[in-house]
Amino acid sequence: MGFSVTPLINRNNRKTKSGLHQIQVRVTINRKSKYYSLDQRINPKFWSGKPDKWVKESHPNSFEINRLIQDQVAAINSHIYRLKAFGHSIHLSSIDDFMRMTGNKQLFNDYIENYLRTEKFNNLNTIKKYKTFQKHLNSFNKEILFCDLCEDLFLRFVEFLKGKGHTGATVKKYFDAFKKITRKAVKQGHLDRDPFYLVDLGIKLSKPRRSYLETDEILQLKNCRLPLDRQDLEDTRNHWLFCFYAAFYYSDLKKLEWPDLVASDQGYFIRADRYKNNQSYLAPIYKFPHAIALVSEQKGKHSKFIFPSLISEPKYNGKLKEIAAAAGINKKLSNKMARHSAVQFWEAQGLETQFTAKIVGHTKESTTKSYYELSLREMGERVDKIDISSLGL
Template identity: 35%
Template structure:
């Protein structure tokens, strides 16, 4: 691989009235050049330009020290990057340069590295809104723990201290963070730290792996009963909502749709047109991926006539939209949960209820009525393989066969 670096003024050769021009660093990789603008206090005139290494701008320019230093710092970043990748036997590319030059903060500080990872994740990583919230939550906790945690401070003991710190933090309601919540935050810490080790050589990869093998978070099994019984679903559906608050009727339908599909509220927001299909024999089904984890799902919506009605009622008439549902039907999750609680109370449901309980209800309902375990797993998106691989394993014929003995018609839901 042939690499060269040059410093150029007015590389486009364009004249202007003021006679002041920007400075770029030209990086050429295998005869392919890219130009990177140097952030300068002022532009430079041709008479002040010497082009000499380290003294590109002459002393005649009052900002010559600042300008030469800015050029040198930027060039040094690129050279150091090239050396680092070469020592790791990795290919030097413009992507790596863009990543380094776009870095904000101090590259030796893990907090800054984490924030840059969130700001510009790797090409192979897709951070959904839900996942981003977990990254952001961990970042806020880390900043309180130590706003400038250096990479060279991170060892087994430090990882354990961060875990213990999270275990002492409280959520919005004032309760200590649940183990599952702590684990979700801690997992984001692990992802970024392993990436920094593997991709940028900030730490030894094997050491980082050992940190998280030794420092674990135990999450107790989910409490039994976190789902609605069939009789409770029936009661929820029969509630006549207050006509003065039409949003209640809307959210009643959406909550039931969650029960029919096993989707979280945010999954409804991200449901795309391309994921809604119609089988010529049975009707609507949904094939796609859950917003939370990207795992493939396939849902035989034809089993639920009311679910089909909701799908059609709230469909976005704008065919240019990539999403199935209209954007204006969604509200803040807290508002939605509040509406659902009002309806549940009217239905005589005593247990704590929120949009999340709908997913557990869906799975328990399929199991209760005899759906086969592998098919339930596929409908719920529980497969751990990569999403693409899941699409090959999930097919509509399997769902038809696996649910053929299940009927919800007689139950009235």
């Protein structure tokens, strides 16, 4: 298979008002060509076309421009030879991928930046996961060469993440992103093989312990006195409680629209799709009079959203800490705890898991079960119903 990489200028023999023309590099593979422009323009009278001395010495910046052309030609040639050495097919599309990459083409960190800029993601949460992975990797080492990717580096990154307090499931989540980006780099010829092949990262997955509030703690939160001059805390408390009533996250509250509120013979439900994964859910908020009161207070404030102009999640979580302190709750109150508390509440009430799963938008009942943790009080109350006094044990 033949290929050539040739610098040229004014390939169409056009005239310009300035008399300057852009320098380009023509890449030809199997008689098909594509042109890549350098960020340099010169007058054709300074162009010699001779290899390594394309720009005549009479040009005041001939050395710098020739060096730029040499580097570009060498980089393209090197990439093509690397593709051939790794056994990859060579097409103009693979050169396109290489040429679109900005920054240092030898750095895996810069490759990740380009990957995030050009890859299409299904949802915002996936983008957030990849960007968080990138942030951690750059904090670990911001100058990782492709040739540095090996088992030793992976294991050190695992320990780095653990040192940051991340659990096995979170570490695995970041390495899922790491592996996917790396495999794309293999396909594009930046690596000769998958460096993760046969690597045991030793990540131990365990059931995550999800924090939640018991019913008495939720009442404690609902009824505690907040400073009269802190309407912001009052609003935040109501928003958290509504998230509990609807069994969703703060992000779902932000996108909640009036058409999502549907009436039934029993009362109002919320029927919508979750922000995180677009799974449908059906929340019976009519069971909570306070939830209905909160919705009534919102009528007339916005034509589309039920809760408009909400603050950012970090600010929201910050205010929840203040509310927890005022309520005398020693747990770290957060956005996600409202949803976790809702799952705990409905399961503890004896609602069949298939219905709880629909309320929270789970496609698998096993996922719902993983949220539920039997408390000592529930265990005691259930065991007390069994009379074994006559057994003589």
